Amino acid sequence: MSSTQRKESSSASIAYARMLDDIRTGTLQAGDRVTETELATRLELSRTPVREAIRMLEADGLVEHVPRVGATIRKLGYAEVMELYDMRAVLEGTAARxxxxxxxxxxxAELDALNADMATCSxxxxxxxxxxxxxxxxxxxAxxxxxxxxxxxxxxxxxxxxPIILSDPTRAAASVEEHEAILRALRARDADAAEAAMRAHIEAGHRKRLRLLRDERRLTPQAEDVLAEAFRD
Structure with a gap:
């Protein structure tokens, strides 16, 4: 690989990481158009690494090409959100076990310290x-x-x-308590309890996420009906 190719590869990695962070913070939102020229200007990079970063995001399933629009940040359907959180509960529950x-x-000890810092973080x-x-x-x-x-x-x-659901202070406080339940099980070396506590934690976040999507009217009418059923108790 030439020095020019190495530089372009490094720049593409930088552009990719910056775009991921923009998606996380909401600077780039689902449905937003992604253009090489605008991104290259904002990220202060040439169009070549930005183009490669967009391809990387497309390979990740984060960017899609919409007819007559171009590359956009992909929108997740209600079923996909359900499936993602179901898989997260399975994988992180297994990790806790x-x-x-x-x-x-x-x-x-590191997990204890992180949760303690989170409890006092504003x-x-x-x-x-x-x-x-x-x-x-x-x-x-694990x-x-x-x-x-x-x-x-x-x-x-x-x-x-x-943007993350921890923006709700009540959810942030509940997350700390749920982390503590996981930690108690880990300290006791209780695999069943650790998995159950982690699944409960992920499911609580899932419920909060669905409420946010509902409140932001980012669900389809059919999804609203399913969501109403899910929260009827």
């Missing part, structure tokens, strides 16, 4: 990073590389849903 057996004392962006680090640390503690790879793809797709 494995971590109950394999997590080291150092990893458990900055939304910092809370996001602490929460993300908590879940990544637990995944690392010590299964295939599980990590599966979760990485899932998390990228979840970015399309936009």
């Amino acid at each position: 494995m971590a109950a057996r394999t997590a080291s004392d150092i990893e458990l 900055d939304l962006n910092q809370a996001y990073h602490l929460n993300r680090q908590f879940h990544l640390t637990l995944l690392d503690a 010590k299964n590389r295939f599980l990590l790879k599966s979760m990485a793809g899932l998390q990228r797709t979840l970015l399309i849903l936009g």
